Amino acid sequence: MLPCRLPESPESQCRSRILDLVFIIDSSRSIRPSDFEKVKTFLGLMVDTLAVGPDATRVAVVNYASTVKIEFLLKDHFNKPDMKKAISRIEPLAAGTMTGLAIKTAVNEAFTEQSGARPPSSNIAKVAIIVTDGRPQDHVGDISAAARAEGIEIYAIGVDRADMASLKQMASLPLEDHVFYVETYGVIEKLTSTFQETLCGLDPCSTGNDCEHTCVNSNASFYCKCSSGYILNADQKTCSLKQVKVEMVVDPCKCEARRAFQKQAQAAMQQLTAEFADVAGRIERLEEALGRV
Structure with missing residues (x-):
């Protein structure tokens, strides 16, 4: 994913993507309480930049040290005040740095539909942001690869003594867009x-499209839609009027009446023809009789 640049004008076209976003934060003993408060401040500021809501970005937080604790799930908070209040209540877990276990827990428990993640058919991006200042005490390579194979985009933030090699093992490609370090x-x-x-x-839609009628945004893409009474052509851009099929509705009663009349007329014609033939025969016989006199 290539980062886009925020225009300075108020008409900025850059807006927060809709995400299922899980923060995975290290709260091991190496992090002083005052520093952990700065991590929570960072999470709160991040929330402020997002469009949060049930139909927008959903956020969860996974806290870890030697154990892992899910502070809240994607389905728990759909407004910023409640979310930031929940963040402010997070406490450090002290010893250990089981980063691999934290990532595995996030995949198996935080990114599930039962926990509030949207189904794959929704095309909502799943993103994990890991914050750590140390070296993992477990294996992160295979676990992170499995998470990425599940479609989870991973960003790794290293602080102070964080192990850069481990950050690169965790993060998605390209690494220059997904690995960050602060002193x-x-x-x-x-x-x-x-x-x-x-x-x-x-x-x-606002950056240019070829839709003849209406352009509809769909996450990071768009599709064209036609006005009522029109259908989308095979090029998925232009529209044509719907072809209305007109069916002649025939009254069956009229058909039956017509057939009955035709039968009656045919019978009457046959009878008249027979009578005419009989009269013609009589005239012929009468003429023959007169010719013999």
Whole structure:
């Protein structure tokens, strides 16, 4: 995915994509309480940049150290105040850095439809943002590869002593768009604007389309739609009037009456023909008799 640049004008065409977004945050012992508060501030700022709602972006948070805790699911909060309040209540878990276990938990429990993720048919992007300052104490390579194979786009943020090799193992390609590093938690907030650009989505209909009638945005793409009374042509762009098939409705009673009349007329003609033949025969015999006199 290539990041798009935010125009400075208020008519910016760059808007937050609709996502199923899961934050996976490291709260191991190496992170001081004050630094963990900065992580939560970063999450709150990220929420502010998103269009949050049941039909917009849904957010979940997975907290981990040596154990993993799902703080809230994609289906739990659909407005920013409730979501930010839930973030403010998150507490660090202390020892350990089981990043692989956290990613596996996110895939198996946070990104499921039961937990509020949209089905594949909805074409809603699934995105995980991992924040860590250390080296994983478990294997992340295979677990991250399995997550990416499930269609989850992974961004890895390393802070301070974070292991860059592990970040690259976790992140999606291209790595230059999915791996970030900051020296301290004090500057992690600066990544908010970077992610706002990275997660933005252009409005395809406003940037040019060939639809004859109506252009409809569909996540990162669009499709054409015709006005009532028209159908979309094979080129999926132009429209044609619907062909109205007119069927002649014949009154069966009239048909029966016509057939009955035809039968009666045919019988009458046959009878007249027979009578005419009989009269003609009589005249012929009478003429023969007169000719013999």
